Amino acid sequence: MVEDVRDEMPGGESERSVDQIEFVVRHHTASENDDAHSVARHHTEVNGWRTAGYHEIILRDGTIQLMYDPEVISNGVGGHNTSTYHISLVGAGSFTEAQEESWRERAQYNLDHLGLGINDVRGHQEFSGHRGNECPGRDMDAVREELEAYMDDQNDESDDENAEDNGGNEEDDDTLELSDWQWDMLEEHVEALEDEGHLDEGRWSPLVRERDLTVSELSWLAFITMSRQLQDEVE
Structure with missing residues:
Protein backbone atom coordinates (compact mmCIF):
# COMPACT_ATOMS: atom_id res chain seq x y z
CA MET A 1 0.00 0.00 0.00
CA VAL A 2 1.20 3.50 -0.82
CA GLU A 3 0.27 6.51 1.30
CA ASP A 4 0.91 9.96 -0.10
CA VAL A 5 1.78 12.35 2.75
CA ARG A 6 3.83 14.80 0.70
CA ASP A 7 1.47 17.69 1.42
CA GLU A 8 1.97 17.12 5.16
CA MET A 9 5.76 17.30 5.16
CA PRO A 10 7.79 20.34 6.25
CA GLY A 11 10.16 22.27 4.01
CA GLY A 12 10.75 21.05 0.50
CA GLU A 13 11.73 24.45 -0.90
CA SER A 14 15.15 23.38 -2.21
CA GLU A 15 14.74 21.69 -5.57
CA ARG A 16 16.83 20.19 -8.36
CA SER A 17 16.28 18.73 -11.80
CA VAL A 18 15.44 15.02 -11.80
CA ASP A 19 18.30 14.64 -14.30
CA GLN A 20 20.70 15.51 -11.45
CA ILE A 21 19.78 12.36 -9.50
CA GLU A 22 22.56 9.78 -9.77
CA PHE A 23 21.82 7.38 -6.90
CA VAL A 24 18.96 5.68 -5.08
CA VAL A 25 20.02 5.44 -1.44
CA ARG A 26 18.86 2.94 1.17
CA HIS A 27 18.55 4.02 4.83
CA HIS A 28 17.12 2.75 8.08
CA THR A 29 15.49 4.86 10.78
CA ALA A 30 17.26 3.05 13.70
CA SER A 31 13.87 2.73 15.43
CA GLU A 32 10.98 0.31 14.94
CA ASN A 33 8.21 2.78 15.82
CA ASP A 34 8.70 5.53 13.25
CA ASP A 35 6.57 6.77 10.40
CA ALA A 36 6.85 9.72 8.02
CA HIS A 37 5.50 12.21 10.56
CA SER A 38 7.68 11.17 13.50
CA VAL A 39 10.77 11.14 11.28
CA ALA A 40 9.94 14.57 9.90
CA ARG A 41 9.44 15.97 13.42
CA HIS A 42 12.77 14.55 14.60
CA HIS A 43 14.67 15.84 11.60
CA THR A 44 13.23 19.33 11.80
CA GLU A 45 12.71 19.88 15.54
CA VAL A 46 15.73 17.95 16.89
CA ASN A 47 18.22 18.13 14.02
CA GLY A 48 17.07 21.58 12.97
CA TRP A 49 16.71 20.75 9.27
CA ARG A 50 14.11 22.60 7.19
CA THR A 51 13.40 19.44 5.15
CA ALA A 52 13.37 15.86 6.42
CA GLY A 53 15.85 13.27 5.22
CA TYR A 54 13.90 10.84 3.04
CA HIS A 55 11.76 10.88 -0.08
CA GLU A 56 10.04 7.65 0.93
CA ILE A 57 9.73 5.62 4.11
CA ILE A 58 8.69 1.96 4.37
CA LEU A 59 6.82 0.93 7.51
CA ARG A 60 7.13 -2.44 9.25
CA ASP A 61 4.05 -3.83 7.48
CA GLY A 62 5.45 -2.84 4.08
CA THR A 63 3.34 0.30 3.69
CA ILE A 64 5.14 2.93 1.63
CA GLN A 65 4.77 6.58 2.62
CA LEU A 66 5.75 9.15 0.01
CA MET A 67 7.32 12.14 1.75
CA TYR A 68 8.75 14.36 -1.01
CA ASP A 69 8.78 14.64 -4.78
CA PRO A 70 12.00 13.54 -6.52
CA GLU A 71 12.72 17.18 -7.40
CA VAL A 72 12.97 18.08 -3.70
CA ILE A 73 16.45 17.97 -2.15
CA SER A 74 16.05 16.14 1.15
CA ASN A 75 18.69 15.69 3.86
CA GLY A 76 19.58 12.00 3.71
CA VAL A 77 23.34 12.08 3.12
CA GLY A 78 25.16 15.27 4.04
CA GLY A 79 27.26 16.62 1.18
CA HIS A 80 25.59 14.38 -1.42
CA ASN A 81 21.93 15.34 -1.36
CA THR A 82 21.65 17.05 -4.73
CA SER A 83 22.43 13.77 -6.52
CA THR A 84 20.55 11.32 -4.29
CA TYR A 85 17.03 9.93 -3.86
CA HIS A 86 16.42 8.53 -0.37
CA ILE A 87 14.33 5.53 0.73
CA SER A 88 14.34 4.54 4.38
CA LEU A 89 13.09 1.38 6.09
CA VAL A 90 11.73 1.62 9.62
CA GLY A 91 13.95 -0.54 11.80
CA ALA A 92 17.39 -0.90 13.30
CA GLY A 93 19.17 -3.42 11.11
CA SER A 94 16.35 -5.98 11.15
CA PHE A 95 13.55 -5.69 8.62
CA THR A 96 10.40 -7.62 7.76
CA GLU A 97 9.96 -9.47 4.50
CA ALA A 98 7.07 -7.13 3.71
CA GLN A 99 9.50 -4.22 3.98
CA GLU A 100 12.08 -5.92 1.78
CA GLU A 101 9.43 -6.64 -0.85
CA SER A 102 8.34 -3.00 -0.84
CA TRP A 103 11.95 -1.86 -0.97
CA ARG A 104 12.64 -3.98 -4.05
CA GLU A 105 9.48 -2.72 -5.77
CA ARG A 106 10.24 0.93 -5.04
CA ALA A 107 13.93 0.62 -5.85
CA GLN A 108 13.13 -0.86 -9.25
CA TYR A 109 10.40 1.71 -9.87
CA ASN A 110 12.73 4.62 -9.16
CA LEU A 111 15.66 3.15 -11.06
CA ASP A 112 13.44 2.74 -14.10
CA HIS A 113 11.97 6.24 -13.87
CA LEU A 114 15.31 7.89 -13.19
CA GLY A 115 17.17 5.98 -15.88
CA LEU A 116 19.54 4.37 -13.37
CA GLY A 117 20.91 0.85 -12.92
CA ILE A 118 21.69 -1.60 -10.14
CA ASN A 119 25.15 -0.10 -9.59
CA ASP A 120 23.50 3.22 -8.77
CA VAL A 121 21.92 1.78 -5.62
CA ARG A 122 23.94 2.75 -2.57
CA GLY A 123 23.72 2.50 1.18
CA HIS A 124 24.10 5.59 3.38
CA GLN A 125 27.46 4.40 4.71
CA GLU A 126 28.89 3.95 1.20
CA PHE A 127 29.21 7.70 0.62
CA SER A 128 32.39 9.58 1.41
CA GLY A 129 32.24 11.19 4.82
CA HIS A 130 29.77 8.58 6.07
CA ARG A 131 31.87 5.41 6.15
CA GLY A 132 31.47 4.96 9.90
CA ASN A 133 27.69 5.22 9.77
CA GLU A 134 25.78 2.01 10.55
CA CYS A 135 22.94 3.02 8.24
CA PRO A 136 21.31 1.22 6.40
CA GLY A 137 21.93 -1.71 8.74
CA ARG A 138 22.45 -4.32 6.00
CA ASP A 139 25.30 -5.40 3.75
CA MET A 140 24.66 -3.51 0.53
CA ASP A 141 26.30 -6.12 -1.69
CA ALA A 142 23.62 -8.56 -0.50
CA VAL A 143 20.92 -5.92 -0.97
CA ARG A 144 22.02 -5.24 -4.54
CA GLU A 145 22.26 -8.96 -5.30
CA GLU A 146 18.69 -9.52 -4.08
CA LEU A 147 17.45 -6.50 -5.99
CA GLU A 148 19.14 -7.58 -9.21
CA ALA A 149 17.61 -11.08 -8.94
CA TYR A 150 14.20 -9.51 -8.32
CA MET A 151 14.53 -7.21 -11.33
CA ASP A 152 15.62 -10.12 -13.54
CA ASP A 153 12.58 -12.12 -12.43
CA GLN A 154 10.27 -9.19 -13.15
CA ASN A 155 11.76 -8.76 -16.61
CA ASP A 156 11.41 -12.49 -17.33
CA GLU A 157 7.76 -12.42 -16.26
CA SER A 158 7.15 -9.38 -18.43
CA ASP A 159 8.76 -11.12 -21.43
CA ASP A 160 6.61 -14.21 -20.85
CA GLU A 161 3.44 -12.13 -20.64
CA ASN A 162 4.35 -10.26 -23.82
CA ALA A 163 5.04 -13.55 -25.58
CA GLU A 164 1.67 -14.89 -24.50
CA ASP A 165 -0.06 -11.70 -25.58
CA ASN A 166 1.68 -11.70 -28.94
CA GLY A 167 0.93 -15.38 -29.43
CA GLY A 168 -2.72 -14.82 -28.64
CA ASN A 169 -2.94 -11.87 -30.99
CA GLU A 170 -1.25 -13.78 -33.77
CA GLU A 171 -3.70 -16.62 -33.35
CA ASP A 172 -6.66 -14.24 -33.36
CA ASP A 173 -5.33 -12.35 -36.39
CA ASP A 174 -4.80 -15.59 -38.30
CA THR A 175 -8.28 -16.95 -37.71
CA LEU A 176 -10.59 -16.32 -40.65
CA GLU A 177 -14.14 -15.85 -39.42
CA LEU A 178 -16.80 -15.79 -42.12
CA SER A 179 -20.51 -16.41 -42.18
Whole structure:
Protein backbone atom coordinates (compact mmCIF):
# COMPACT_ATOMS: atom_id res chain seq x y z
CA MET A 1 0.00 0.00 0.00
CA VAL A 2 1.20 3.50 -0.82
CA GLU A 3 0.27 6.51 1.30
CA ASP A 4 0.91 9.96 -0.10
CA VAL A 5 1.78 12.35 2.75
CA ARG A 6 3.83 14.80 0.70
CA ASP A 7 1.47 17.69 1.42
CA GLU A 8 1.97 17.12 5.16
CA MET A 9 5.76 17.30 5.16
CA PRO A 10 7.79 20.34 6.25
CA GLY A 11 10.16 22.27 4.01
CA GLY A 12 10.75 21.05 0.50
CA GLU A 13 11.73 24.45 -0.90
CA SER A 14 15.15 23.38 -2.21
CA GLU A 15 14.74 21.69 -5.57
CA ARG A 16 16.83 20.19 -8.36
CA SER A 17 16.28 18.73 -11.80
CA VAL A 18 15.44 15.02 -11.80
CA ASP A 19 18.30 14.64 -14.30
CA GLN A 20 20.70 15.51 -11.45
CA ILE A 21 19.78 12.36 -9.50
CA GLU A 22 22.56 9.78 -9.77
CA PHE A 23 21.82 7.38 -6.90
CA VAL A 24 18.96 5.68 -5.08
CA VAL A 25 20.02 5.44 -1.44
CA ARG A 26 18.86 2.94 1.17
CA HIS A 27 18.55 4.02 4.83
CA HIS A 28 17.12 2.75 8.08
CA THR A 29 15.49 4.86 10.78
CA ALA A 30 17.26 3.05 13.70
CA SER A 31 13.87 2.73 15.43
CA GLU A 32 10.98 0.31 14.94
CA ASN A 33 8.21 2.78 15.82
CA ASP A 34 8.70 5.53 13.25
CA ASP A 35 6.57 6.77 10.40
CA ALA A 36 6.85 9.72 8.02
CA HIS A 37 5.50 12.21 10.56
CA SER A 38 7.68 11.17 13.50
CA VAL A 39 10.77 11.14 11.28
CA ALA A 40 9.94 14.57 9.90
CA ARG A 41 9.44 15.97 13.42
CA HIS A 42 12.77 14.55 14.60
CA HIS A 43 14.67 15.84 11.60
CA THR A 44 13.23 19.33 11.80
CA GLU A 45 12.71 19.88 15.54
CA VAL A 46 15.73 17.95 16.89
CA ASN A 47 18.22 18.13 14.02
CA GLY A 48 17.07 21.58 12.97
CA TRP A 49 16.71 20.75 9.27
CA ARG A 50 14.11 22.60 7.19
CA THR A 51 13.40 19.44 5.15
CA ALA A 52 13.37 15.86 6.42
CA GLY A 53 15.85 13.27 5.22
CA TYR A 54 13.90 10.84 3.04
CA HIS A 55 11.76 10.88 -0.08
CA GLU A 56 10.04 7.65 0.93
CA ILE A 57 9.73 5.62 4.11
CA ILE A 58 8.69 1.96 4.37
CA LEU A 59 6.82 0.93 7.51
CA ARG A 60 7.13 -2.44 9.25
CA ASP A 61 4.05 -3.83 7.48
CA GLY A 62 5.45 -2.84 4.08
CA THR A 63 3.34 0.30 3.69
CA ILE A 64 5.14 2.93 1.63
CA GLN A 65 4.77 6.58 2.62
CA LEU A 66 5.75 9.15 0.01
CA MET A 67 7.32 12.14 1.75
CA TYR A 68 8.75 14.36 -1.01
CA ASP A 69 8.78 14.64 -4.78
CA PRO A 70 12.00 13.54 -6.52
CA GLU A 71 12.72 17.18 -7.40
CA VAL A 72 12.97 18.08 -3.70
CA ILE A 73 16.45 17.97 -2.15
CA SER A 74 16.05 16.14 1.15
CA ASN A 75 18.69 15.69 3.86
CA GLY A 76 19.58 12.00 3.71
CA VAL A 77 23.34 12.08 3.12
CA GLY A 78 25.16 15.27 4.04
CA GLY A 79 27.26 16.62 1.18
CA HIS A 80 25.59 14.38 -1.42
CA ASN A 81 21.93 15.34 -1.36
CA THR A 82 21.65 17.05 -4.73
CA SER A 83 22.43 13.77 -6.52
CA THR A 84 20.55 11.32 -4.29
CA TYR A 85 17.03 9.93 -3.86
CA HIS A 86 16.42 8.53 -0.37
CA ILE A 87 14.33 5.53 0.73
CA SER A 88 14.34 4.54 4.38
CA LEU A 89 13.09 1.38 6.09
CA VAL A 90 11.73 1.62 9.62
CA GLY A 91 13.95 -0.54 11.80
CA ALA A 92 17.39 -0.90 13.30
CA GLY A 93 19.17 -3.42 11.11
CA SER A 94 16.35 -5.98 11.15
CA PHE A 95 13.55 -5.69 8.62
CA THR A 96 10.40 -7.62 7.76
CA GLU A 97 9.96 -9.47 4.50
CA ALA A 98 7.07 -7.13 3.71
CA GLN A 99 9.50 -4.22 3.98
CA GLU A 100 12.08 -5.92 1.78
CA GLU A 101 9.43 -6.64 -0.85
CA SER A 102 8.34 -3.00 -0.84
CA TRP A 103 11.95 -1.86 -0.97
CA ARG A 104 12.64 -3.98 -4.05
CA GLU A 105 9.48 -2.72 -5.77
CA ARG A 106 10.24 0.93 -5.04
CA ALA A 107 13.93 0.62 -5.85
CA GLN A 108 13.13 -0.86 -9.25
CA TYR A 109 10.40 1.71 -9.87
CA ASN A 110 12.73 4.62 -9.16
CA LEU A 111 15.66 3.15 -11.06
CA ASP A 112 13.44 2.74 -14.10
CA HIS A 113 11.97 6.24 -13.87
CA LEU A 114 15.31 7.89 -13.19
CA GLY A 115 17.17 5.98 -15.88
CA LEU A 116 19.54 4.37 -13.37
CA GLY A 117 20.91 0.85 -12.92
CA ILE A 118 21.69 -1.60 -10.14
CA ASN A 119 25.15 -0.10 -9.59
CA ASP A 120 23.50 3.22 -8.77
CA VAL A 121 21.92 1.78 -5.62
CA ARG A 122 23.94 2.75 -2.57
CA GLY A 123 23.72 2.50 1.18
CA HIS A 124 24.10 5.59 3.38
CA GLN A 125 27.46 4.40 4.71
CA GLU A 126 28.89 3.95 1.20
CA PHE A 127 29.21 7.70 0.62
CA SER A 128 32.39 9.58 1.41
CA GLY A 129 32.24 11.19 4.82
CA HIS A 130 29.77 8.58 6.07
CA ARG A 131 31.87 5.41 6.15
CA GLY A 132 31.47 4.96 9.90
CA ASN A 133 27.69 5.22 9.77
CA GLU A 134 25.78 2.01 10.55
CA CYS A 135 22.94 3.02 8.24
CA PRO A 136 21.31 1.22 6.40
CA GLY A 137 21.93 -1.71 8.74
CA ARG A 138 22.45 -4.32 6.00
CA ASP A 139 25.30 -5.40 3.75
CA MET A 140 24.66 -3.51 0.53
CA ASP A 141 26.30 -6.12 -1.69
CA ALA A 142 23.62 -8.56 -0.50
CA VAL A 143 20.92 -5.92 -0.97
CA ARG A 144 22.02 -5.24 -4.54
CA GLU A 145 22.26 -8.96 -5.30
CA GLU A 146 18.69 -9.52 -4.08
CA LEU A 147 17.45 -6.50 -5.99
CA GLU A 148 19.14 -7.58 -9.21
CA ALA A 149 17.61 -11.08 -8.94
CA TYR A 150 14.20 -9.51 -8.32
CA MET A 151 14.53 -7.21 -11.33
CA ASP A 152 15.62 -10.12 -13.54
CA ASP A 153 12.58 -12.12 -12.43
CA GLN A 154 10.27 -9.19 -13.15
CA ASN A 155 11.76 -8.76 -16.61
CA ASP A 156 11.41 -12.49 -17.33
CA GLU A 157 7.76 -12.42 -16.26
CA SER A 158 7.15 -9.38 -18.43
CA ASP A 159 8.76 -11.12 -21.43
CA ASP A 160 6.61 -14.21 -20.85
CA GLU A 161 3.44 -12.13 -20.64
CA ASN A 162 4.35 -10.26 -23.82
CA ALA A 163 5.04 -13.55 -25.58
CA GLU A 164 1.67 -14.89 -24.50
CA ASP A 165 -0.06 -11.70 -25.58
CA ASN A 166 1.68 -11.70 -28.94
CA GLY A 167 0.93 -15.38 -29.43
CA GLY A 168 -2.72 -14.82 -28.64
CA ASN A 169 -2.94 -11.87 -30.99
CA GLU A 170 -1.25 -13.78 -33.77
CA GLU A 171 -3.70 -16.62 -33.35
CA ASP A 172 -6.66 -14.24 -33.36
CA ASP A 173 -5.33 -12.35 -36.39
CA ASP A 174 -4.80 -15.59 -38.30
CA THR A 175 -8.28 -16.95 -37.71
CA LEU A 176 -10.59 -16.32 -40.65
CA GLU A 177 -14.14 -15.85 -39.42
CA LEU A 178 -16.80 -15.79 -42.12
CA SER A 179 -20.51 -16.41 -42.18
CA ASP A 180 -21.89 -19.50 -43.96
CA TRP A 181 -22.86 -17.61 -47.11
CA GLN A 182 -19.45 -15.94 -47.26
CA TRP A 183 -17.72 -19.33 -47.08
CA ASP A 184 -20.06 -20.65 -49.80
CA MET A 185 -19.33 -17.67 -52.03
CA LEU A 186 -15.59 -17.99 -51.47
CA GLU A 187 -15.72 -21.69 -52.30
CA GLU A 188 -17.62 -20.98 -55.50
CA HIS A 189 -15.11 -18.35 -56.66
CA VAL A 190 -12.08 -20.46 -55.75
CA GLU A 191 -13.42 -23.40 -57.74
CA ALA A 192 -14.08 -21.09 -60.69
CA LEU A 193 -10.55 -19.69 -60.52
CA GLU A 194 -9.16 -23.22 -60.44
CA ASP A 195 -11.25 -24.16 -63.46
CA GLU A 196 -9.97 -21.08 -65.34
CA GLY A 197 -6.39 -22.00 -64.50
CA HIS A 198 -5.72 -18.99 -62.29
CA LEU A 199 -5.17 -21.26 -59.27
CA ASP A 200 -3.55 -24.66 -58.89
CA GLU A 201 -6.40 -27.13 -59.19
CA GLY A 202 -7.30 -28.93 -55.98
CA ARG A 203 -4.98 -26.97 -53.74
CA TRP A 204 -7.18 -24.18 -52.43
CA SER A 205 -10.72 -25.48 -52.75
CA PRO A 206 -10.28 -28.19 -50.05
CA LEU A 207 -9.10 -25.55 -47.55
CA VAL A 208 -12.12 -23.41 -48.28
CA ARG A 209 -14.47 -26.39 -48.28
CA GLU A 210 -13.23 -27.44 -44.83
CA ARG A 211 -13.30 -23.81 -43.72
CA ASP A 212 -9.69 -24.13 -42.67
CA LEU A 213 -8.36 -21.08 -44.52
CA THR A 214 -6.45 -18.52 -42.44
CA VAL A 215 -6.24 -14.76 -42.90
CA SER A 216 -2.64 -14.96 -44.11
CA GLU A 217 -3.54 -17.71 -46.57
CA LEU A 218 -6.47 -15.68 -47.88
CA SER A 219 -4.13 -12.70 -48.38
CA TRP A 220 -1.73 -14.87 -50.33
CA LEU A 221 -4.59 -16.37 -52.33
CA ALA A 222 -5.79 -12.91 -53.30
CA PHE A 223 -2.27 -11.86 -54.27
CA ILE A 224 -1.50 -14.79 -56.54
CA THR A 225 -4.97 -14.59 -58.12
CA MET A 226 -4.51 -10.92 -58.96
CA SER A 227 -0.98 -11.52 -60.24
CA ARG A 228 -2.05 -14.30 -62.58
CA GLN A 229 -5.04 -12.33 -63.88
CA LEU A 230 -2.76 -9.36 -64.64
CA GLN A 231 -0.32 -11.67 -66.36
CA ASP A 232 -3.12 -13.06 -68.54
CA GLU A 233 -4.20 -9.54 -69.48
CA VAL A 234 -0.64 -8.60 -70.52
CA GLU A 235 -0.32 -11.74 -72.62
